[in-house]
Amino acid sequence: MLHDMNPEDIVGDFQEVTLDLYGGFKRRILYTEIETSYPDGKLIVSTTDKEGVITHVNQSFIEMSGFTEDELIDTPHSILRHPDMPPAAFKDLWDTVNTGVKWQGFVKNLRKDGGYYWVKATVIPNVRDGEVVGYTSVRRKPSRTKVEECIKLYPTLF
Amino acid sequence: MSYQFTVSPDFTPSHLSGWYIFNTWLQNQTDNAIHLEMYNDFHEQRDAIEADNVDLIYANPFDAAQLVREKGFKPLVKSAGESDEAIIAVNADNHVEDVAHLESGLRVAVTDDPDVRMMGMIMLEPGDLDETNIEEIPSDTYVIVAKHLLKNEADAGIFLAESYDELSKMIRSQLRILVRSQISVIHHSLMIGPKLLDQREKIHDILINMNNDAKGRGVLESLGFEQWQTVDDDEMEFMIDLMDTLTM
Numbered sequence: 001m002l003h004d005m006n007p008e009d010i011v012g013d014f015q016e017v018t019l020d021l022y023g024g025f026k027r028r029i030l031y032t033e034i035e036t037s038y039p040d041g042k043l044i045v046s047t048t049d050k051e052g053v054i055t056h057v058n059q060s061f062i063e064m065s066g067f068t069e070d071e072l073i074d075t076p077h078s079i080l081r082h083p084d085m086p087p088a089a090f091k092d093l094w095d096t097v098n099t100g101v102k103w104q105g106f107v108k109n110l111r112k113d114g115g116y117y118w119v120k121a122t123v124i125p126n127v128r129d130g131e132v133v134g135y136t137s138v139r140r141k142p143s144r145t146k147v148e149e150c151i152k153l154y155p156t157l158f
Numbered sequence: 159m160s161y162q163f164t165v166s167p168d169f170t171p172s173h174l175s176g177w178y179i180f181n182t183w184l185q186n187q188t189d190n191a192i193h194l195e196m197y198n199d200f201h202e203q204r205d206a207i208e209a210d211n212v213d214l215i216y217a218n219p220f221d222a223a224q225l226v227r228e229k230g231f232k233p234l235v236k237s238a239g240e241s242d243e244a245i246i247a248v249n250a251d252n253h254v255e256d257v258a259h260l261e262s263g264l265r266v267a268v269t270d271d272p273d274v275r276m277m278g279m280i281m282l283e284p285g286d287l288d289e290t291n292i293e294e295i296p297s298d299t300y301v302i303v304a305k306h307l308l309k310n311e312a313d314a315g316i317f318l319a320e321s322y323d324e325l326s327k328m329i330r331s332q333l334r335i336l337v338r339s340q341i342s343v344i345h346h347s348l349m350i351g352p353k354l355l356d357q358r359e360k361i362h363d364i365l366i367n368m369n370n371d372a373k374g375r376g377v378l379e380s381l382g383f384e385q386w387q388t389v390d391d392d393e394m395e396f397m398i399d400l401m402d403t404l405t406m
Contacts, residue, residue, distance in 0.1 A: 040257065041281060041339040045400055056396065058343060102403070120283065124403045136399040143286045144258060 002076050004028035010114040021078040022052060022090070029083055034115035036064065044119065044139040050132060052077045066112035077137070082110040086157035097125045097135060106142050106150045118147045160191040161213040161354060164206065166346060167199050168218060168271040170321065171299070176380030177216075183377045187364045188357065200270060213351040219344045220272035220405070223398045230352040233394040235365050235386035236345045243319035243339045244277035249307045250334045257337055260285040260314065267295040267303040267312035276404060277339050278316030304329050343397060347389050362388065 002025055007014075012032040019027050044064055047056040057072050065072065065080065072079070085108055096103040103123045108116050119139035125132045163184075165177050174196070181194040192214065197203040204221070206212050207229060217225055219242060225231035246257060254260060264287055268275050279288065295312045297303045300321035306312035308329070319338055322330075348365070350358050368374035369385035378385060
């Protein structure tokens with residue numbers, strides 16, 4: 001279940017916005033300008049069901065997102081959705097993976113404490129016996145050049 | 159009936175005799191005739207898998223998808239507590255502190271171990287480096303990767319972390335680690351093919367209990383392992399999905 005963000009969890013000065021998320025959810029987002037840099041050598045891995053609800057996370061996901069495993073499992077992946085990410089990017093993601101093809105892109109993710117971290121994300125549909133049963137997403141350290149390009153591009157996509 | 163066992167060609171050379179000892183032990187324990195065939199490279203091994211000549215394999219994670227999805231293999235065990243990790247290292251005299259500061263045209267010494275190469279290439283990405291703007295220096299072994307670095311014939315080397323850690327102290331003192339992966343979920347696995355599947359539970363139990371007697375422990379030691387740990391179908395599916403995500 002996806003809850004509004006709690007001011008008590010936020011570290012530093014924050015702004016507030018309400019986002020419309022996939023599945024008709026609305027969520028109150030509290031976000032700061034504090035970046036956590038992606039650690040060298042790690043991969044963040046998660047799987048979701050067909051509806052984008054998280055079914056598996058690895059330790060790096062827990063560490064970088066700031067959530068506990070219990071808070072992440074059975075929760076929509078959009079718990080990471082940052083207001084600076086244009087909806088067009090996620091539409092492209094879903095349109096791509098729904099055709100059975102891998103999607104790759106650079107994503108600014110929201111942390112539980114209101115901060116953010118940039119990733120290079122790859123998402124594939126998990127196909128069993130010809131049917132999509134869920135999705136696997138792997139995030140890795142992005143190049144700073146690509147992140148700087150996205151910082152310029154994404155505000156133009158709203 | 160005789161079965162064929164093979165080991166991923168990227169095994170540590172010092173453990174070659176260990177795999178023959180293990181195969182003899184396994185034949186005695188399971189009352190199966192098992193022939194150990196060691197292929198020279200991944201290409202030869204994949205041809206054998208394709209031709210259905212392999213019944214038991216200590217497999218590189220890169221091959222797990224084909225084995226499970228196309229050839230009906232199932233996982234048995236992995237070396238307990240171990241995973242495949244990669245290291246990017248440079249000559250100790252190289253002043254670069256961060257992968258992000260490496261530059262286009264980089265000469266990278268690399269073996270043909272597919273999972274290590276993949277992890278290494280991922281770790282070069284933060285420096286805007288990929289296959290299109292580096293020069294790969296193919297190397298037969300990790301010792302040769304190290305030699306290329308020491309002779310300044312390569313600017314960076316991609317190592318299996320375990321093999322890097324086994325380099326002599328003198329060689330390591332002349333190298334410097336830029337980044338070591340901490341992925342934890344990519345590992346080699348002992349996998350069983352369709353002709354042996356009716357013995358899966360029996361063989362699994364024999365392997366899991368292998369460290370409970372002195373002889374079994376000795377055999378494990380010759381492989382450089384402490385004990386085997388179960389890999390269930392879900393864990394294998396998760397690893398295959400992860401590998402698919404990184405390679406497709």
